[in-house]
Amino acid sequence: MTQQIPSTEPELAGVRNFRDVGGLPTVDGRRVRHGVLFRSGHLAHATDEDAAFLSSLGLHTIFDFRNAADQKLEGPDVELPGVRNVNLPLSDPADGAEFWKMVRDGDIDQLRAILGEGQAAGRMIASYRSIIKERTAEHSRVLHSLAEDNVPALMHCAAGKDRAGLSVAVTLLALGVEREAILADYLESNAKHRRYKIRRNGSQATAYTPEVLELLSPLFDARAEYLAAAMETIGETWGGVDTYLERGLGLASETRERLRERLLD
Secondary structure (H helix, E strand, O other): OOOOOOOOOOOOOOOOOOEEOOOOEEOOOOEEOOOOEEEEOOOOOOOHHHHHHHHOOOOOEEEEOOOHHHHHHHOOOOOOOOOEEEEOOOOOOOOOHHHHHHHHHOOHHHHHHHHOOOHHHHHHHHHHHHHHHHOHHHHHHHHHHHHOOOOOEEEEOOOOOOHHHHHHHHHHHHHOEOHHHHHHHHHHHHOOOOOOOOOOOOOHHHHOOHHHHHHHHHHHOOOHHHHHHHHHHHHHHHOOHHHHHHHHOOOOHHHHHHHHHHHEO
C-alpha cells in the first residue's frame, strides 16, 4: 500500500515544484489516482527530511529528464533506497551549454541580443515542438513503463516545468484527462514557491535588474502558449492525440487501457 498524500502540500526544503498529479478529471468522468504519479524539480539538493518524505511515498521509479550538463551543474539526485532511477535526457528547453552560460554570465547587451524582441519565447516554443516530434522513443518508454506497473512514479527535470511538464502532459493525454485540467496543472509551476531559482553570476545589483529579469522570464515561465504549441504539433504531425499515441508512441489500445487501470480511480 502506498501512502495517501495529505491534502496539505508538503513543504520540501531542497526540492522545488513538487506535487501529486492525483485528482485531475478525465473526459469520461474518472480521476487520476492520488499517490501514483508525482512531478517535481531535480532532487539533487534534497535534504534528509525531503528524502525521508520522498521515501515514504513508496516510489517505484524516478524518471530524470535532465541531460549531462544539468547534472554537472546541479549534481546527481539523492539516492532513495529501493527506487529505480531512469535517466531519459530530453532536449534542453533552450538548447546549448553556451546559451545557458550566456544566460548566467552575459551582460545586458548580450542578453538583449539573444533574448530580446520575442526570441526567448520563440526559443521555448521551438523547443516544446521539438521535444514532441523528436522524443517519441523517450515518451513511449515512460508510458510503457507506467503501464507495466512501475508506479508510484516521480517525473522531474531541472525545474520540473518544461521537460517534466511535457512528459506529464503526454501521460495525462494518454489517460484521457481533460485538456483544461492538463493546462491548469502545467501552469501551477508559475507559483512563486515552485519556481526554479534563476542563477546569475555577478552582484545582485547588476545580475538581477528589472530588465534582466524581464528578458529571462520567458525561459522560466510556464506559459499556455508553450503547451499549446506542443498540442498543435501533435495535431499537425499525427492528426490527433489517438494517432500520436498509437503510431508516434507505439501505444497499443490494450497497453493504454492498462495504463488507465494503473493510474485512474
